[in-house]
Amino acid sequence: xxxxxxxxxxxxxxxxxxxxxxxxxxxxxxxxxxxxxxxxxxxxxxxxxxxxxxxxxxxxxxxxxxxxxxxxxxxxxxxxxxxxxxxxxxxxxxxxxxxxxxxxxxxxxxxxxxxxxxxxxxxxxxxxxxxxxxxxxxxxxxxxxxxxxxxxxxxxxxxxxxxxxxxxxxxxxxxxxxxxxxxxxxxxxxxxxxxxxxxxxxxxxxxxxxxxxxxxxxxxxxxxxxxxxxxxxxxxxxxxxxxxxxxxxxxxxxxxxxxxxxxxxxxxxxxxxxxxxxxxxxxxxxxxxxxxxxxxxxxxxxxxxxxxxxxxxxxxxxxxxxxxxxxxxxxxxxxxxxxxxxxxxxxxxxxxxxxxxxxxxxxxxxxxxxxxxxxxxxxxxxxxx
Numbered sequence: 001x002x003x004x005x006x007x008x009x010x011x012x013x014x015x016x017x018x019x020x021x022x023x024x025x026x027x028x029x030x031x032x033x034x035x036x037x038x039x040x041x042x043x044x045x046x047x048x049x050x051x052x053x054x055x056x057x058x059x060x061x062x063x064x065x066x067x068x069x070x071x072x073x074x075x076x077x078x079x080x081x082x083x084x085x086x087x088x089x090x091x092x093x094x095x096x097x098x099x100x101x102x103x104x105x106x107x108x109x110x111x112x113x114x115x116x117x118x119x120x121x122x123x124x125x126x127x128x129x130x131x132x133x134x135x136x137x138x139x140x141x142x143x144x145x146x147x148x149x150x151x152x153x154x155x156x157x158x159x160x161x162x163x164x165x166x167x168x169x170x171x172x173x174x175x176x177x178x179x180x181x182x183x184x185x186x187x188x189x190x191x192x193x194x195x196x197x198x199x200x201x202x203x204x205x206x207x208x209x210x211x212x213x214x215x216x217x218x219x220x221x222x223x224x225x226x227x228x229x230x231x232x233x234x235x236x237x238x239x240x241x242x243x244x245x246x247x248x249x250x251x252x253x254x255x256x257x258x259x260x261x262x263x264x265x266x267x268x269x270x271x272x273x274x275x276x277x278x279x280x281x282x283x284x285x286x287x288x289x290x291x292x293x294x295x296x297x298x299x300x301x302x303x304x305x306x307x308x309x310x311x312x313x314x315x316x317x318x319x320x321x322x323x324x325x326x327x328x329x330x331x332x333x334x335x336x337x338x339x340x341x342x343x344x345x346x347x348x349x350x351x352x353x354x355x356x357x358x359x360x361x362x363x364x365x366x367x368x369x370x371x372x373x374x375x376x377x378x379x380x381x382x383x384x385x
Contacts, residue, residue: 001067001365002349004049005056005334005358009033009081019081019129019250023338024356038077038334038358038379041257046358056360068363069332075312077334077379078253079356080125085209085247087267088135088218088225091121092279093240097260100275114275116259122309123255124237124290125246126316126377127230128338132249133205135225137242138168138284144224147199154190157183158220168224169282172243175217176265176273184220202227205247209266218245218265226287233316235290237307241281252338252377256311292316301325301370302378315378317342317370325370331381333361333368340374 009020015034037044040057048054060069101118141162148155161171174180188210194203205227209219238244243264262276263269292303295315302325305314317325335344337353344351346365361368
């Protein structure tokens with residue numbers, strides 16, 4: 001079965017008034033549009049755009065079993081549009097989430113909690129804009145020391161803590177604990193005159209972060225992270241324990257269906273430093289870009305973005321007249337059009353999609369054919385690599 005999906009953009013303050021609107025061919029929005037969710041996540045399930053008034057989670061509960069959908073989707077697909085930086089954050093592994101969720105279940109009802117569920121949250125972002133900025137992972141220590149030298153004496157206390165990976169984690173804890181508040185202010189002041197040919201982009205980004213979040217320790221934490229620029233069609237995969245933050249741009253994001261987030265700065269929200277450090281992977285090093293590769297057998301005209309996780313697989317199909325694409329389903333699938341006009345045809349129906357339009361495809365379809373002239377991203381369960 002093919003079901004048309006729709007959803008309203010979420011209006012987080014860091015969103016853009018233009019990026020999603022331009023993709024969908026609309027005028028600039030009156031307020032920020034940060035994310036559009038495609039899936040059955042209970043926090044914001046997609047609506048079935050057939051006049052029934054059902055959301056996707058309700059449709060699955062009511063009719064999914066007869067079409068091969070016997071449980072909630074293991075993934076969540078999003079359009080993400082950042083006009084300014086998201087909070088620095090990290091996600092737990094599956095075992096960490098299970099242990100912590102069970103532990104927090106024993107707390108009093110009014111106690112603060114970090115875990116909304118017992119699932120991990122690996123995620124992948126693919127750039128749709130020509131430029132997508134991100135902070136991802138922790139930079140190699142020698143390079144970070146060179147960057148901090150450009151800040152002079154203001155960064156000396158931070159540099160002194162960067163002896164090894166353990167020192168790197170301890171430095172992040174020190175910055176976020178509040179003990180380093182004066183040092184953070186000094187680092188921000190030093191950013192104004194800091195110069196470095198090697199790290200010009202990193203320093204310029206830190207200045208922007210300081211303008212958005214003056215006095216926030218996340219400005220200093222960001223100086224320890226890899227600054228990455230993705231171009232359209234490039235991707236990064238963010239594993240459990242990897243510190244990250246998106247800075248600007250439009251992308252397609254796919255993640256495991258979880259709300260578990262530990263924050264590490266650039267936010268007014270609560271930061272649990274001890275729990276963040278417990279799940280943080282302090283291993284420094286560059287984060288490799290992921291480029292699409294030819295998909296596995298049975299997916300003619302389709303490319304895959306490899307990610308070794310069971311929760312999701314992300315595909316991209318680019319179609320043109322006379323060059324259709326075919327996909328064999330591994331489970332329930334969502335198609336999201338991102339350019340041109342794409343027709344999705346299954347054995348039980350046909351849907352025409354324009355950018356921002358999406359369709360849910362049940363496993364009993366077996367396969368679908370995409371035609372027209374445009375681009376679409378497809379999310380489904382399973383490992384593709």
